[in-house]
Amino acid sequence: MTDNPILEIDNLSVAYETGRSAVKNVSASIVRNAITAIMGPSGCGKSTLLRAVNRMHELYPSIKTTGDIRLDGESIFSMPVIELRRRIGMVFQRPNPFPNMTIYENVVAGYTLNDIRLKKTQRDDIVEKALHSVTLWDEVKDSLFRKGTFLSGGQQQRLCIARAIAFNPEILLLDEPTSALDPVATAKVEDLLGELKKEYTLLLVTHNMSQAARISDDSMFMYLGELVESGKTETLFTNPHDQRTEAYLTGKFG
C-alpha cells in the first residue's frame, strides 16, 4: 500500500485441518500509525489472520501456518516469541482481565507475569499513563486495588487495552473489540482507537462495516479465507474493484 509498511504479510496460509485453509495465500502490508480494518462475513478468516500476526496459533500444534510475516523487515518467525508479543499487543473480542488480579495488577501484568522487575515508582507511572491513554484513569483512580472484574464491560475492555499498551507495543491487534459492548461503550472505545493510532499501529478486525468506515484509514476485505481487496478505506467503500466487495458493502451477504 505504501513504501514504509510496519508489517508485511507475505503469502500467508493458515489451516486448522490439513487440506482446508482458513486463510489462503494472503499478502498485504500494514501502514504505520494508521487503523487498518479487516472486514468480511463471519467465518471468513479474519480472526485466524489476526492471530497469525502474534503467532497465537503456535499454542495449538495441529494448526499449520505457511508463508511469512515481517515486522519492520524482520520475519516474526525468527524472533523470540516474548519479544514479538511485546512489540505486538492483542485485545480480544470479550474483555478478559485476569480475574485474580486488581485493576493495577492487570495493567502491569505483562511485566509481572514475565518476571520483569520494576521499581514501584516505575510501575505507578506505567499504570497511570496506560490508564490515562485509555481514558479510564478518572473512573478507576480510587479503586485501583479492586478486582478488574468488578468493572463494567466497556471499562473492562479499556482495561484490557491498557494492559496491552502498558507493554509499549508497536502494533495493537484488536479482534472485534466492541462486539460485546453496548453502543455507548462502543463509541468510547472507537474514540479511543482514533487517539491511539497517533502512537501505535492498529489492526482491527470488525464485521461491522460502519465501524470500519467510521474509524479506519485502510481496509482489507476477506471472503472465504482470501483477501479479496485492500486499500484506502475511502476508496474501498466508494469505488470497490471486486464485485464480491461491492456485494458485501451493499449488504448482499454477511
Added chain:
Amino acid sequence: MTKEIFLNENIRQRNRKNKRFRWLVIAGSVITIIPIFLIVANLAVKGVRQINISFFTETAPDTFQAMIATSNGEIIPGGIANGLMGSLLMVIIASLMSIPVGMMTGIYIYENSTSRYASFVRSISEILQGVPSIILGIIAYLWIVKGVTRGYSAFAGSVALTIMMLPLIIRSTEETMKMIPLPIREAAFALGVPYYKMIIKVLIPCSFSGLATGILLALSRILGETAPLMLTALGSPAISLDIAKPVSAVPLLIWDFYNDPNMVNLVWSASLFLMIFVLSLNLLSRSLAAKHKYI
C-alpha cells in the same frame, strides 16, 4: 372454538401434573432431610453432656476410670486429644503428599486431555476413587507397615489417606481448570508469558477457590475414615507425633469407645464432634464454590 377448549384442557392437565410433581419432589427432599436432623439431634442430646474443655485437651480415659465415673453417675473423665492429634498429624502428611501430586496430575490431564496417556491416568484415578477404603488400608499395610516402618505407624495411615485423597484432588483440579475461560489463558500468552508461568501465575491463582473447595471436600471425606486406619495407624492411648509409631485418630477412638461398655457415652460426644466438624468443612467448601462462580 373446539381447538381453544382443547388447549385450555391441555394446560390445566399440565398444571395438575406440575403440582403433583412438585409435591413429590418436596416429599422426597423431606425424607432425605429428616434422617440428617434425627442423627444430629440424637448425637447432640446424648453427646453434648460430655463436651467440655478437657474433652479436647485430655487423652482417652482407661476403662477403669470410665467405669467408676459411670457407676457414680458422673461424666466420664478424659477426652479425645490423642485422636485429635493423630488425625491432625495424618491429615497434614496426607495433604502434603496428595495435594501437590494431585494438582499436578489434574493440570496435566486437563492440559493434555486428548492424549492417550492422560485418559489412561484419568481412568486409573476414577477406578481408584471406587476402590473400597479397606482395600487401600490393606495396600498401605503391605507397603508401609510391612515394608517401611516395620510396624503400625502414622505414616502408613497417612499413605492410606493419601491414596484416598488423590483421585478427589485430581478430579476437582481438572474440573476447576475447565471452568477457566480460554481467553484468560490466551490473554497471558498474548503478553508473551511462557506456558509454565501461565499455569503457575494465572491458572492456579484463578482457580484458587475451586481448588480449595476440592481440597476441603477431600478432607471431609477422609476425616471419618476408620477401616484403613485400623490396619495402618492402629491407635494409641497417648498423644504421639512420631510418624513411625502408631497413633490414634478420632474415628478410631469412636470405634474403641464403642467396644468398651463403660465408654459408650463417649461414642456420642466424639461422633457429635466429628459430624459437626465434617459438616462445617462441607459448608465452608460450598461457600467457596459459590464464590468461584464469578469467573
